[in-house]
Amino acid sequence: MDDLYRDYILDHYKHPRNFGDLEPHDVEALEHNPLCGDELGVQIRLKDGKIEDLRFHGHGCAISQAAASIASEELIGLPLEEAASLPADWIIDLLGIDVSATRRKCALLGLKVVRTAAGGDGWPV
Amino acid sequence: MQQLADSALDLRADFPIFERAGRPLVYLDSAATAQKPRSVLLALEEQLARRNANVHRGVYPLAQEADRAYEAARERIAAFTGAEVRGTIFTKNATEALNLVAYAYGRTNLRPGDAVLITELEHHANIVPWQQACAATGATLRHLSVDAAGELSLDELDRELARGDVRVVAFAHVSNVLGTINPVTEICRRVRAAGAVSVIDGAQAVPQLPVDVAAIGADFYAWTGHKAVGPTGIGVLHGRTALLEQMPPFLTGGDMIAMVTLAESTWNELPFKFEAGTPPIAEAVALGAAVDYLAGVGMENLRAHELALTSRLLAGLASVPGLTIHGPAGADGRGALASFTIDGIHPHDIAELLGRVEICIRAGHHCAQPLMSCLGIGASARASLGLYNDVSDVDALVDGLERARGVFGL
Numbered sequence A: 001m002d003d004l005y006r007d008y009i010l011d012h013y014k015h016p017r018n019f020g021d022l023e024p025h026d027v028e029a030l031e032h033n034p035l036c037g038d039e040l041g042v043q044i045r046l047k048d049g050k051i052e053d054l055r056f057h058g059h060g061c062a063i064s065q066a067a068a069s070i071a072s073e074e075l076i077g078l079p080l081e082e083a084a085s086l087p088a089d090w091i092i093d094l095l096g097i098d099v100s101a102t103r104r105k106c107a108l109l110g111l112k113v114v115r116t117a118a119g120g121d122g123w124p125v
Numbered sequence B: 001m002q003q004l005a006d007s008a009l010d011l012r013a014d015f016p017i018f019e020r021a022g023r024p025l026v027y028l029d030s031a032a033t034a035q036k037p038r039s040v041l042l043a044l045e046e047q048l049a050r051r052n053a054n055v056h057r058g059v060y061p062l063a064q065e066a067d068r069a070y071e072a073a074r075e076r077i078a079a080f081t082g083a084e085v086r087g088t089i090f091t092k093n094a095t096e097a098l099n100l101v102a103y104a105y106g107r108t109n110l111r112p113g114d115a116v117l118i119t120e121l122e123h124h125a126n127i128v129p130w131q132q133a134c135a136a137t138g139a140t141l142r143h144l145s146v147d148a149a150g151e152l153s154l155d156e157l158d159r160e161l162a163r164g165d166v167r168v169v170a171f172a173h174v175s176n177v178l179g180t181i182n183p184v185t186e187i188c189r190r191v192r193a194a195g196a197v198s199v200i201d202g203a204q205a206v207p208q209l210p211v212d213v214a215a216i217g218a219d220f221y222a223w224t225g226h227k228a229v230g231p232t233g234i235g236v237l238h239g240r241t242a243l244l245e246q247m248p249p250f251l252t253g254g255d256m257i258a259m260v261t262l263a264e265s266t267w268n269e270l271p272f273k274f275e276a277g278t279p280p281i282a283e284a285v286a287l288g289a290a291v292d293y294l295a296g297v298g299m300e301n302l303r304a305h306e307l308a309l310t311s312r313l314l315a316g317l318a319s320v321p322g323l324t325i326h327g328p329a330g331a332d333g334r335g336a337l338a339s340f341t342i343d344g345i346h347p348h349d350i351a352e353l354l355g356r357v358e359i360c361i362r363a364g365h366h367c368a369q370p371l372m373s374c375l376g377i378g379a380s381a382r383a384s385l386g387l388y389n390d391v392s393d394v395d396a397l398v399d400g401l402e403r404a405r406g407v408f409g410l
Helices: A007-014 A062-075 A088-095 A101-117 B002-007 B038-050 B061-081 B094-109 B128-137 B154-162 B184-193 B241-246 B281-297 B299-318 B347-355 B369-375 B391-407
Strands: A027-033 A038-047 A050-059 B088-091 B115-119 B140-144 B166-172 B197-201 B220-224 B235-239 B257-260 B265-267 B323-326 B337-342 B362-364 B380-384
Touching: A007 A062, A027 A101, A038 A062, A038 A101, A050 A062, A050 A101, A062 A088, A062 A101, A062 B347, A088 A101, A101 B347, B038 B281, B061 B088, B061 B235, B061 B281, B088 B094, B094 B128, B094 B166, B094 B197, B094 B220, B094 B235, B115 B128, B115 B154, B128 B140, B140 B154, B154 B166, B154 B184, B166 B184, B184 B197, B235 B241, B281 B299, B299 B323, B299 B337, B299 B391, B337 B391, B347 B362, B347 B380, B347 B391
Parallel strands: B115 B140, B115 B166, B166 B197, B197 B220
Antiparallel strands: A027 A038, A038 A050, B088 B235, B220 B235, B257 B265, B323 B337, B337 B380, B362 B380
Protein backbone atom coordinates (compact mmCIF):
# COMPACT_ATOMS: atom_id res chain seq x y z
CA MET A 1 0.00 0.00 0.00
CA ASP A 2 1.00 3.62 0.18
CA ASP A 3 4.23 4.41 2.05
CA LEU A 4 2.81 7.60 3.58
CA TYR A 5 -0.91 6.99 3.85
CA ARG A 6 -0.68 3.69 5.69
CA ASP A 7 -3.77 2.21 7.27
CA TYR A 8 -2.91 3.31 10.80
CA ILE A 9 -2.16 6.88 9.62
CA LEU A 10 -5.55 7.07 7.91
CA ASP A 11 -7.18 5.48 10.93
CA HIS A 12 -5.75 8.16 13.23
CA TYR A 13 -6.76 10.85 10.69
CA LYS A 14 -10.33 9.65 10.42
CA HIS A 15 -10.71 8.76 14.09
CA PRO A 16 -8.32 11.04 15.96
CA ARG A 17 -7.69 10.07 19.58
CA ASN A 18 -8.02 12.68 22.30
CA PHE A 19 -9.59 15.33 20.08
CA GLY A 20 -12.10 17.86 21.38
CA ASP A 21 -12.28 20.19 24.39
CA LEU A 22 -10.90 19.49 27.84
CA GLU A 23 -12.56 21.28 30.75
CA PRO A 24 -11.11 22.14 33.12
CA HIS A 25 -7.58 22.43 31.80
CA ASP A 26 -4.43 23.99 33.23
CA VAL A 27 -2.48 25.04 30.14
CA GLU A 28 -3.33 25.48 26.48
CA ALA A 29 -1.82 26.74 23.24
CA LEU A 30 -2.74 27.31 19.59
CA GLU A 31 -0.33 27.10 16.66
CA HIS A 32 -0.54 27.53 12.90
CA ASN A 33 1.40 26.11 10.04
CA PRO A 34 2.03 29.31 8.06
CA LEU A 35 2.64 27.31 4.89
CA CYS A 36 -0.83 25.83 4.61
CA GLY A 37 -2.96 27.64 7.18
CA ASP A 38 -3.46 24.51 9.25
CA GLU A 39 -4.37 25.15 12.84
CA LEU A 40 -3.92 22.97 15.87
CA GLY A 41 -4.67 23.70 19.51
CA VAL A 42 -4.18 21.69 22.67
CA GLN A 43 -5.62 21.80 26.18
CA ILE A 44 -3.75 20.00 28.95
CA ARG A 45 -4.77 19.05 32.49
CA LEU A 46 -1.95 18.49 34.95
CA LYS A 47 -1.51 16.40 38.06
CA ASP A 48 1.67 16.54 40.10
CA GLY A 49 3.49 18.20 37.19
CA LYS A 50 2.54 15.42 34.82
CA ILE A 51 0.13 15.45 31.89
CA GLU A 52 -2.99 13.83 33.30
CA ASP A 53 -5.12 14.35 30.21
CA LEU A 54 -5.11 16.39 27.00
CA ARG A 55 -7.22 17.17 23.96
CA PHE A 56 -6.25 18.51 20.56
CA HIS A 57 -8.54 20.61 18.39
CA GLY A 58 -8.23 22.26 14.99
CA HIS A 59 -7.92 21.22 11.38
CA GLY A 60 -5.17 19.95 9.19
CA CYS A 61 -3.96 17.32 6.78
CA ALA A 62 -3.75 13.59 7.42
CA ILE A 63 -0.13 13.84 8.50
CA SER A 64 -0.61 16.64 11.04
CA GLN A 65 -3.80 15.13 12.46
CA ALA A 66 -2.42 11.62 12.66
CA ALA A 67 0.79 12.88 14.27
CA ALA A 68 -1.17 14.74 16.94
CA SER A 69 -3.44 11.75 17.52
CA ILE A 70 -0.57 9.28 17.86
CA ALA A 71 1.39 11.70 20.07
CA SER A 72 -1.60 12.24 22.35
CA GLU A 73 -1.52 8.62 23.45
CA GLU A 74 2.15 8.85 24.38
CA LEU A 75 1.99 12.24 26.07
CA ILE A 76 -0.40 11.27 28.85
CA GLY A 77 1.61 10.59 31.98
CA LEU A 78 4.65 12.51 30.78
CA PRO A 79 6.08 15.30 33.00
CA LEU A 80 5.13 18.64 31.43
CA GLU A 81 8.73 19.79 31.72
CA GLU A 82 9.82 16.87 29.58
CA ALA A 83 7.14 17.61 26.97
CA ALA A 84 8.46 21.16 26.62
CA SER A 85 11.69 19.95 25.11
CA LEU A 86 10.70 16.84 23.15
CA PRO A 87 12.77 16.68 19.95
CA ALA A 88 11.41 16.42 16.42
CA ASP A 89 12.55 12.83 16.08
CA TRP A 90 10.25 11.82 18.93
CA ILE A 91 7.16 12.44 16.82
CA ILE A 92 8.77 11.43 13.51
CA ASP A 93 9.70 8.06 15.01
CA LEU A 94 6.21 7.61 16.46
CA LEU A 95 4.67 8.33 13.06
CA GLY A 96 6.81 5.61 11.55
CA ILE A 97 6.67 6.95 8.01
CA ASP A 98 9.18 8.67 5.78
CA VAL A 99 8.17 12.34 5.93
CA SER A 100 9.46 14.55 3.12
CA ALA A 101 10.99 17.96 3.83
CA THR A 102 7.85 19.77 2.60
CA ARG A 103 5.58 17.77 4.91
CA ARG A 104 7.88 17.91 7.94
CA LYS A 105 6.10 20.89 9.47
CA CYS A 106 2.78 19.04 9.10
CA ALA A 107 4.21 16.20 11.14
CA LEU A 108 5.69 18.52 13.76
CA LEU A 109 2.71 20.85 14.30
CA GLY A 110 1.15 18.73 17.06
CA LEU A 111 4.41 18.50 18.97
CA LYS A 112 5.01 22.21 18.50
CA VAL A 113 1.71 23.17 20.10
CA VAL A 114 2.31 20.80 23.04
CA ARG A 115 5.78 22.26 23.55
CA THR A 116 4.30 25.77 23.48
CA ALA A 117 1.64 24.87 26.03
CA ALA A 118 4.37 23.37 28.19
CA GLY A 119 6.42 26.56 28.05
CA GLY A 120 8.80 25.50 25.29
CA ASP A 121 9.49 27.56 22.23
CA GLY A 122 9.57 27.27 18.46
CA TRP A 123 9.57 24.38 16.01
CA PRO A 124 10.97 21.13 17.41
CA VAL A 125 14.39 20.26 16.01
CA MET B 1 -16.45 19.60 -27.44
CA GLN B 2 -16.64 21.39 -30.77
CA GLN B 3 -15.54 24.62 -29.10
CA LEU B 4 -12.50 22.86 -27.72
CA ALA B 5 -11.44 21.48 -31.07
CA ASP B 6 -11.80 24.87 -32.72
CA SER B 7 -9.83 26.76 -30.14
CA ALA B 8 -7.20 24.21 -29.11
CA LEU B 9 -3.64 25.46 -29.10
CA ASP B 10 -0.77 23.03 -29.43
CA LEU B 11 2.22 24.81 -27.91
CA ARG B 12 3.77 22.20 -25.67
CA ALA B 13 6.75 21.71 -27.98
CA ASP B 14 7.76 25.32 -27.31
CA PHE B 15 8.27 24.56 -23.60
CA PRO B 16 11.39 22.52 -22.78
CA ILE B 17 10.13 21.61 -19.29
CA PHE B 18 7.85 19.04 -20.92
CA GLU B 19 10.93 17.23 -22.24
CA ARG B 20 11.90 16.28 -18.70
CA ALA B 21 12.82 12.63 -18.35
CA GLY B 22 10.39 10.34 -16.59
CA ARG B 23 6.66 10.38 -16.26
CA PRO B 24 5.01 13.11 -18.35
CA LEU B 25 4.54 16.31 -16.41
CA VAL B 26 0.94 17.39 -15.82
CA TYR B 27 1.54 20.99 -14.84
CA LEU B 28 -1.55 22.60 -13.33
CA ASP B 29 0.06 25.32 -11.24
CA SER B 30 0.50 28.16 -13.72
CA ALA B 31 -1.21 30.60 -11.35
CA ALA B 32 1.82 30.08 -9.07
CA THR B 33 4.33 30.37 -11.89
CA ALA B 34 4.17 29.65 -15.59
CA GLN B 35 6.56 27.46 -17.55
CA LYS B 36 8.87 29.22 -19.99
CA PRO B 37 8.98 28.93 -23.77
CA ARG B 38 12.35 28.34 -25.41
CA SER B 39 12.35 31.86 -26.90
CA VAL B 40 12.37 33.37 -23.39
CA LEU B 41 15.23 31.13 -22.29
CA LEU B 42 17.18 32.06 -25.40
CA ALA B 43 16.56 35.77 -24.85
CA LEU B 44 17.86 35.44 -21.31
CA GLU B 45 20.99 33.66 -22.48
CA GLU B 46 21.49 35.98 -25.45
CA GLN B 47 21.42 39.04 -23.19
CA LEU B 48 23.87 37.61 -20.67
CA ALA B 49 26.14 35.85 -23.17
CA ARG B 50 26.42 38.38 -25.95
CA ARG B 51 24.95 41.71 -24.87
CA ASN B 52 25.91 42.01 -21.23
CA ALA B 53 26.73 45.51 -19.99
CA ASN B 54 25.14 47.76 -17.44
CA VAL B 55 22.39 50.07 -18.65
CA HIS B 56 22.19 53.87 -18.62
CA ARG B 57 25.91 54.23 -17.89
CA GLY B 58 28.30 53.14 -20.61
CA VAL B 59 29.15 55.03 -23.80
CA TYR B 60 30.77 52.07 -25.55
CA PRO B 61 28.80 50.16 -28.19
CA LEU B 62 28.18 47.08 -26.03
CA ALA B 63 26.60 49.23 -23.33
CA GLN B 64 24.46 50.98 -25.90
CA GLU B 65 23.29 47.61 -27.17
CA ALA B 66 22.32 46.62 -23.63
CA ASP B 67 20.53 49.95 -23.22
CA ARG B 68 18.60 49.49 -26.43
CA ALA B 69 17.58 45.93 -25.55
CA TYR B 70 16.37 46.99 -22.10
CA GLU B 71 14.41 49.98 -23.36
CA ALA B 72 13.05 48.10 -26.37
CA ALA B 73 11.68 45.49 -23.95
CA ARG B 74 9.98 48.26 -21.99
CA GLU B 75 8.39 49.62 -25.16
CA ARG B 76 7.10 46.22 -26.28
CA ILE B 77 5.76 45.45 -22.80
CA ALA B 78 3.96 48.82 -22.65
CA ALA B 79 2.49 48.20 -26.10
CA PHE B 80 1.38 44.72 -25.04
CA THR B 81 -0.59 46.04 -22.08
CA GLY B 82 -1.75 49.33 -23.62
CA ALA B 83 0.27 51.45 -21.21
CA GLU B 84 2.45 54.52 -21.49
CA VAL B 85 6.16 53.77 -21.91
CA ARG B 86 7.21 56.50 -19.46
CA GLY B 87 4.74 55.12 -16.94
CA THR B 88 6.03 51.55 -17.29
CA ILE B 89 8.37 50.78 -14.40
CA PHE B 90 10.36 47.60 -13.95
CA THR B 91 10.22 46.12 -10.46
CA LYS B 92 11.24 42.81 -8.92
CA ASN B 93 7.71 41.40 -8.98
CA ALA B 94 4.07 42.44 -8.53
CA THR B 95 4.56 42.62 -4.77
CA GLU B 96 7.27 45.24 -5.15
CA ALA B 97 5.14 47.13 -7.66
CA LEU B 98 2.24 47.27 -5.18
CA ASN B 99 4.59 48.29 -2.38
CA LEU B 100 5.91 51.06 -4.61
CA VAL B 101 2.38 52.47 -4.90
CA ALA B 102 1.58 51.96 -1.21
CA TYR B 103 4.77 53.76 -0.17
CA ALA B 104 5.31 56.45 -2.79
CA TYR B 105 1.64 57.28 -3.40
CA GLY B 106 -0.10 55.95 -0.27
CA ARG B 107 2.18 57.17 2.47
CA THR B 108 2.59 60.54 0.75
CA ASN B 109 -1.07 61.27 0.16
CA LEU B 110 -3.01 59.48 2.90
CA ARG B 111 -4.04 61.43 6.00
CA PRO B 112 -5.98 60.61 9.17
CA GLY B 113 -9.65 60.52 8.19
CA ASP B 114 -8.87 59.06 4.75
CA ALA B 115 -9.77 55.50 3.84
CA VAL B 116 -8.18 52.83 1.69
CA LEU B 117 -10.58 50.28 0.25
CA ILE B 118 -9.42 46.76 -0.55
CA THR B 119 -11.44 43.57 -1.12
CA GLU B 120 -11.82 40.23 0.62
CA LEU B 121 -10.42 38.37 -2.35
CA GLU B 122 -7.00 40.03 -2.40
CA HIS B 123 -3.66 38.29 -2.37
CA HIS B 124 -1.60 39.25 0.68
CA ALA B 125 0.51 41.41 -1.64
CA ASN B 126 -2.44 43.78 -2.07
CA ILE B 127 -3.43 43.71 1.61
CA VAL B 128 -0.33 43.99 3.76
CA PRO B 129 1.22 47.07 2.03
CA TRP B 130 -2.08 48.91 2.60
CA GLN B 131 -2.28 47.80 6.23
CA GLN B 132 1.20 49.24 6.69
CA ALA B 133 0.42 52.45 4.78
CA CYS B 134 -2.69 52.99 6.90
CA ALA B 135 -0.79 52.28 10.11
CA ALA B 136 1.86 54.80 9.10
CA THR B 137 -0.55 57.57 8.07
CA GLY B 138 -3.54 57.13 10.36
CA ALA B 139 -5.81 56.32 7.42
CA THR B 140 -8.49 53.65 7.81
CA LEU B 141 -8.50 50.34 5.92
CA ARG B 142 -11.89 49.04 4.78
CA HIS B 143 -12.85 46.23 2.45
CA LEU B 144 -15.47 45.12 -0.03
CA SER B 145 -17.01 41.73 0.66
CA VAL B 146 -17.17 38.73 -1.64
CA ASP B 147 -20.56 37.11 -2.16
CA ALA B 148 -21.36 33.41 -2.32
CA ALA B 149 -20.67 33.40 -6.06
CA GLY B 150 -17.18 34.77 -5.41
CA GLU B 151 -18.02 38.21 -6.75
CA LEU B 152 -17.74 41.79 -5.57
CA SER B 153 -20.73 44.10 -5.40
CA LEU B 154 -20.66 47.37 -7.34
CA ASP B 155 -23.46 48.59 -5.07
CA GLU B 156 -21.25 48.07 -2.06
CA LEU B 157 -18.46 49.91 -3.89
CA ASP B 158 -20.82 52.83 -4.51
CA ARG B 159 -21.86 52.89 -0.86
CA GLU B 160 -18.24 52.95 0.25
CA LEU B 161 -17.28 55.66 -2.23
CA ALA B 162 -20.32 57.74 -1.19
CA ARG B 163 -18.85 58.03 2.29
CA GLY B 164 -16.50 60.55 0.73
CA ASP B 165 -13.30 59.50 2.51
CA VAL B 166 -11.95 56.85 0.12
CA ARG B 167 -8.66 57.91 -1.48
CA VAL B 168 -7.36 54.58 -2.78
CA VAL B 169 -9.19 51.48 -4.04
CA ALA B 170 -6.91 48.46 -4.45
CA PHE B 171 -8.28 45.29 -6.04
CA ALA B 172 -7.34 42.24 -8.08
CA HIS B 173 -8.17 41.98 -11.76
CA VAL B 174 -8.46 38.19 -11.44
CA SER B 175 -8.66 36.37 -8.09
CA ASN B 176 -5.83 33.89 -7.62
CA VAL B 177 -8.08 31.64 -5.53
CA LEU B 178 -11.59 31.91 -6.96
CA GLY B 179 -10.64 32.89 -10.48
CA THR B 180 -13.22 35.69 -10.38
CA ILE B 181 -12.67 38.22 -13.16
CA ASN B 182 -13.59 41.54 -11.59
CA PRO B 183 -15.30 44.28 -13.66
CA VAL B 184 -12.15 46.40 -13.55
CA THR B 185 -13.18 49.00 -16.12
CA GLU B 186 -16.43 49.72 -14.32
CA ILE B 187 -14.72 49.80 -10.93
CA CYS B 188 -12.05 52.22 -12.21
CA ARG B 189 -14.72 54.49 -13.69
CA ARG B 190 -16.57 54.72 -10.37
CA VAL B 191 -13.37 55.13 -8.38
CA ARG B 192 -12.23 57.97 -10.56
CA ALA B 193 -15.64 59.67 -10.45
CA ALA B 194 -15.33 59.61 -6.67
CA GLY B 195 -11.93 61.31 -6.86
CA ALA B 196 -10.03 58.25 -5.65
CA VAL B 197 -7.12 56.38 -7.19
CA SER B 198 -7.39 52.81 -8.51
CA VAL B 199 -4.65 50.22 -7.92
CA ILE B 200 -5.06 46.92 -9.73
CA ASP B 201 -3.20 43.71 -8.97
CA GLY B 202 -3.03 42.20 -12.46
CA ALA B 203 -0.68 39.33 -11.62
CA GLN B 204 -3.25 36.70 -12.64
CA ALA B 205 -4.80 38.69 -15.49
CA VAL B 206 -1.93 39.59 -17.80
CA PRO B 207 -0.98 35.94 -18.43
CA GLN B 208 -4.47 34.93 -19.54
CA LEU B 209 -6.60 37.86 -20.68
CA PRO B 210 -6.13 40.61 -23.23
CA VAL B 211 -5.27 43.56 -20.95
CA ASP B 212 -5.39 47.20 -22.03
CA VAL B 213 -4.44 49.38 -19.08
CA ALA B 214 -5.54 52.60 -20.79
CA ALA B 215 -8.93 51.17 -21.77
CA ILE B 216 -9.43 49.86 -18.24
CA GLY B 217 -8.67 53.33 -16.96
CA ALA B 218 -6.43 52.13 -14.14
CA ASP B 219 -4.30 54.65 -12.28
CA PHE B 220 -1.86 51.91 -11.25
CA TYR B 221 -1.65 48.38 -12.65
CA ALA B 222 0.86 45.88 -11.25
CA TRP B 223 1.83 42.49 -12.65
CA THR B 224 4.69 40.03 -12.62
CA GLY B 225 6.83 38.45 -15.33
CA HIS B 226 7.13 34.88 -14.12
CA LYS B 227 3.40 34.15 -14.29
CA ALA B 228 3.35 35.53 -17.86
CA VAL B 229 5.84 32.96 -19.20
CA GLY B 230 8.72 35.33 -18.39
CA PRO B 231 11.54 34.86 -15.90
CA THR B 232 11.40 35.41 -12.13
CA GLY B 233 12.85 38.60 -10.67
CA ILE B 234 11.00 40.99 -12.98
CA GLY B 235 7.69 42.72 -12.42
CA VAL B 236 5.96 45.70 -13.94
CA LEU B 237 4.11 48.70 -12.61
CA HIS B 238 2.10 50.77 -15.05
CA GLY B 239 1.24 54.14 -13.54
CA ARG B 240 -0.50 57.24 -14.78
CA THR B 241 2.44 59.56 -15.50
CA ALA B 242 0.69 62.60 -14.00
CA LEU B 243 0.56 60.72 -10.67
CA LEU B 244 4.04 59.25 -10.95
CA GLU B 245 5.50 62.72 -11.59
CA GLN B 246 4.11 63.98 -8.29
CA MET B 247 5.25 61.00 -6.25
CA PRO B 248 8.54 60.83 -4.38
CA PRO B 249 10.84 57.93 -5.20
CA PHE B 250 10.29 54.55 -3.55
CA LEU B 251 13.80 53.07 -3.41
CA THR B 252 16.71 55.49 -3.74
CA GLY B 253 20.30 55.25 -4.90
CA GLY B 254 21.99 54.95 -8.26
CA ASP B 255 20.31 55.53 -11.62
CA MET B 256 17.18 57.12 -10.14
CA ILE B 257 18.81 60.53 -9.55
CA ALA B 258 19.43 63.59 -11.68
CA MET B 259 21.96 65.37 -9.44
CA VAL B 260 23.43 64.32 -6.11
CA THR B 261 25.37 66.45 -3.66
CA LEU B 262 26.39 65.22 -0.23
CA ALA B 263 23.42 67.08 1.18
CA GLU B 264 20.59 66.41 -1.24
CA SER B 265 19.50 65.01 -4.59
CA THR B 266 17.09 65.61 -7.42
CA TRP B 267 15.29 62.84 -9.24
CA ASN B 268 15.71 61.38 -12.67
CA GLU B 269 12.84 61.56 -15.14
CA LEU B 270 10.22 58.83 -15.54
CA PRO B 271 10.38 55.90 -15.48
CA PHE B 272 13.95 55.90 -14.15
CA LYS B 273 12.99 57.78 -10.97
CA PHE B 274 11.48 54.51 -9.76
CA GLU B 275 14.28 52.17 -10.86
CA ALA B 276 17.04 52.55 -8.29
CA GLY B 277 20.23 50.60 -8.79
CA THR B 278 21.12 48.18 -11.55
CA PRO B 279 17.81 46.71 -12.68
CA PRO B 280 17.16 43.08 -13.66
CA ILE B 281 18.35 43.76 -17.20
CA ALA B 282 18.39 40.26 -18.66
CA GLU B 283 15.07 39.48 -16.98
CA ALA B 284 13.49 42.60 -18.47
CA VAL B 285 14.77 41.68 -21.92
CA ALA B 286 13.47 38.13 -21.48
CA LEU B 287 10.10 39.50 -20.37
CA GLY B 288 10.09 41.40 -23.65
CA ALA B 289 10.52 38.03 -25.38
CA ALA B 290 7.71 36.61 -23.22
CA VAL B 291 5.20 39.24 -24.30
CA ASP B 292 6.36 38.74 -27.90
CA TYR B 293 5.54 35.06 -27.46
CA LEU B 294 2.13 35.78 -25.95
CA ALA B 295 1.36 38.36 -28.65
CA GLY B 296 2.41 35.81 -31.28
CA VAL B 297 -0.06 33.29 -29.89
CA GLY B 298 -2.64 36.06 -29.57
CA MET B 299 -4.26 36.78 -26.25
CA GLU B 300 -7.74 36.28 -27.71
CA ASN B 301 -6.71 32.83 -28.93
CA LEU B 302 -5.08 32.06 -25.60
CA ARG B 303 -8.21 33.08 -23.71
CA ALA B 304 -10.45 31.00 -25.98
CA HIS B 305 -8.20 27.97 -25.46
CA GLU B 306 -8.14 28.37 -21.70
CA LEU B 307 -11.86 29.09 -21.52
CA ALA B 308 -12.67 25.82 -23.26
CA LEU B 309 -10.25 23.94 -21.01
CA THR B 310 -11.68 25.62 -17.93
CA SER B 311 -15.17 24.45 -18.88
CA ARG B 312 -13.85 20.92 -19.11
CA LEU B 313 -12.00 21.36 -15.83
CA LEU B 314 -15.16 22.52 -14.04
CA ALA B 315 -17.21 19.68 -15.52
CA GLY B 316 -14.51 17.14 -14.61
CA LEU B 317 -14.24 18.38 -11.05
CA ALA B 318 -18.02 18.42 -10.66
CA SER B 319 -18.05 14.70 -11.49
CA VAL B 320 -15.88 13.86 -8.46
CA PRO B 321 -18.06 12.82 -5.47
CA GLY B 322 -17.75 15.04 -2.41
CA LEU B 323 -15.92 17.78 -4.30
CA THR B 324 -16.84 21.44 -3.85
CA ILE B 325 -15.68 24.05 -6.37
CA HIS B 326 -15.22 27.54 -4.92
CA GLY B 327 -15.86 30.66 -6.97
CA PRO B 328 -18.02 31.67 -9.95
CA ALA B 329 -20.31 28.97 -11.32
CA GLY B 330 -19.33 28.94 -14.98
CA ALA B 331 -16.09 29.36 -16.92
CA ASP B 332 -17.07 32.68 -18.51
CA GLY B 333 -16.62 34.92 -15.48
CA ARG B 334 -13.53 33.19 -14.20
CA GLY B 335 -9.89 32.89 -15.08
CA ALA B 336 -8.37 29.55 -16.00
CA LEU B 337 -8.31 28.02 -12.57
CA ALA B 338 -10.46 26.26 -10.03
CA SER B 339 -10.06 25.98 -6.28
CA PHE B 340 -11.76 23.03 -4.66
CA THR B 341 -12.05 20.94 -1.55
CA ILE B 342 -13.00 17.29 -1.20
CA ASP B 343 -14.87 15.94 1.81
CA GLY B 344 -12.59 13.65 3.79
CA ILE B 345 -9.25 14.59 2.19
CA HIS B 346 -7.24 17.63 3.18
CA PRO B 347 -5.94 19.71 0.23
CA HIS B 348 -2.34 18.97 1.20
CA ASP B 349 -2.98 15.28 0.96
CA ILE B 350 -4.67 15.72 -2.41
CA ALA B 351 -1.63 17.61 -3.69
CA GLU B 352 0.76 15.05 -2.24
CA LEU B 353 -1.02 12.10 -3.83
CA LEU B 354 -1.28 13.86 -7.21
CA GLY B 355 2.37 14.87 -7.00
CA ARG B 356 3.42 11.24 -6.92
CA VAL B 357 2.16 10.85 -10.48
CA GLU B 358 3.68 14.19 -11.57
CA ILE B 359 0.40 16.06 -11.43
CA CYS B 360 1.31 19.48 -10.04
CA ILE B 361 -1.37 21.45 -8.23
CA ARG B 362 -1.24 23.94 -5.40
CA ALA B 363 -2.67 23.35 -1.94
CA GLY B 364 -2.89 25.79 0.92
CA HIS B 365 -4.19 29.27 1.54
CA HIS B 366 -2.74 30.73 -1.68
CA CYS B 367 -1.50 33.86 0.15
CA ALA B 368 -5.14 34.86 0.64
CA GLN B 369 -5.91 33.98 4.25
CA PRO B 370 -8.73 36.55 4.66
CA LEU B 371 -10.52 35.03 1.67
CA MET B 372 -10.07 31.51 3.05
CA SER B 373 -11.68 32.72 6.29
CA CYS B 374 -14.63 34.09 4.26
CA LEU B 375 -14.98 30.74 2.53
CA GLY B 376 -14.85 29.05 5.92
CA ILE B 377 -11.97 26.78 4.94
CA GLY B 378 -8.37 26.66 6.08
CA ALA B 379 -7.03 25.60 2.75
CA SER B 380 -8.06 24.56 -0.73
CA ALA B 381 -6.58 22.66 -3.63
CA ARG B 382 -6.14 24.71 -6.80
CA ALA B 383 -5.66 23.60 -10.37
CA SER B 384 -4.65 26.39 -12.73
CA LEU B 385 -4.17 26.23 -16.45
CA GLY B 386 -1.61 27.64 -18.84
CA LEU B 387 -1.54 28.02 -22.59
CA TYR B 388 0.42 24.75 -22.88
CA ASN B 389 -2.22 22.64 -21.12
CA ASP B 390 -4.59 20.42 -23.02
CA VAL B 391 -7.51 18.07 -22.43
CA SER B 392 -5.23 15.23 -21.34
CA ASP B 393 -3.99 17.31 -18.38
CA VAL B 394 -7.52 18.00 -17.16
CA ASP B 395 -8.51 14.36 -17.58
CA ALA B 396 -5.37 13.21 -15.74
CA LEU B 397 -6.31 15.47 -12.83
CA VAL B 398 -9.84 14.11 -12.56
CA ASP B 399 -8.47 10.58 -12.76
CA GLY B 400 -5.90 11.38 -10.07
CA LEU B 401 -8.56 12.78 -7.77
CA GLU B 402 -10.55 9.57 -8.05
CA ARG B 403 -7.44 7.61 -7.11
CA ALA B 404 -6.73 9.95 -4.18
CA ARG B 405 -10.24 9.27 -2.88
CA GLY B 406 -9.49 5.59 -3.22
CA VAL B 407 -6.35 5.85 -1.07
CA PHE B 408 -8.46 7.52 1.60
CA GLY B 409 -11.07 4.78 1.37
CA LEU B 410 -13.73 7.14 0.04
